[in-house]
Each structure stands twice: as structure tokens, then as C-alpha cells.
Amino acid sequence: MRLGMRFGLMPALALAATLATPGASALADERWPGGGGTHHGKFWRRDKVRHQLRLTADEVERLEDILARNRQHLEDMEADVKRNRAALDALLTDARADEATVLAQVDQIEHARAMLGKARVAMLLEMRRVLTPEQQRQLGELREKRKAHGDDDRKEKEND
Numbered sequence: 001m002r003l004g005m006r007f008g009l010m011p012a013l014a015l016a017a018t019l020a021t022p023g024a025s026a027l028a029d030e031r032w033p034g035g036g037g038t039h040h041g042k043f044w045r046r047d048k049v050r051h052q053l054r055l056t057a058d059e060v061e062r063l064e065d066i067l068a069r070n071r072q073h074l075e076d077m078e079a080d081v082k083r084n085r086a087a088l089d090a091l092l093t094d095a096r097a098d099e100a101t102v103l104a105q106v107d108q109i110e111h112a113r114a115m116l117g118k119a120r121v122a123m124l125l126e127m128r129r130v131l132t133p134e135q136q137r138q139l140g141e142l143r144e145k146r147k148a149h150g151d152d153d154r155k156e157k158e159n160d
Helices: 003-007 009-020 047-053 057-093 099-130 133-149 153-159
Strands: none
Touching: 047 133, 057 099
């Protein structure tokens, strides 16, 4: 039985939209580990953050090294998630695709996402080990302050 016939077209399209929504970049945000920006996880590159955390040249170098070692793997994993999403989109537009095939593709997407998420967190944990407990605490406070104020890139640029 086809997915559209059993569940209706709208729920199938809603599922596709949910799974196809792009997530955060695999390499995170410039300012905050785990964010979704375009500067590839280099929160330590911001003068304001580097100054507040009192990062040494050695710490910055070690953070850069961690990012460099993980970058290609994370980009490959993110591409795998996108390929799996595209395959699901194709299945959902194919009236001949059976429910089991579509649901198996959903499993593929979720597995790829989980692997990407674990790889991101592993990199962030490695980065965290570079920071002292005090720097970790301060970075957490900066992140919470940013969340509480709902700051976006435009506001931060105006305040820098």
C-alpha cells in the first residue's frame, strides 16, 4: 500500500518537510559551539570572546587543530544527511514507492543525523578539554546571556 493512500497526502508532505528542513551546519557557529552559523565553529576567533575567556595563543592553536582534523569528516557526514533527504524527497514524489521503502529511508536519514550529531559533540568535547574549567564556565555564561537576550548577528555586530 502506498504511503499517500494509507496516511493521506498531507501527513506525508508534512513528514517530508520536517525531514528536509536543513539543520545547523555540521561545523557550528563562529561564536558558540554547537550553533548554526557560517564561520565553522571558530568561536575563539571573535576578539570579544577570546578576550573574555583569556585564551592563550596555544589554546587558540589547539582549537584550530581540532577543527581542522574534524572539518572534512563533518562536511562528509552533512553531505550524507543531505543525500538521504534528497532520496526521501524522490520517494515521496514517486507514487510507486511503498511504505516500507519510504520508512526505511527515514531510518537512513535519522541514522545519518545521529552520527553527525555524535561527531559534532565529540569535537566539541575535545574543544572543551582545551579550556580550563573557568573558561568553560565563562563560555557557558556567554552562551546563556546570548540566548536570554535573543541576540542575532546584526545585534552583535552593532554592539562589537
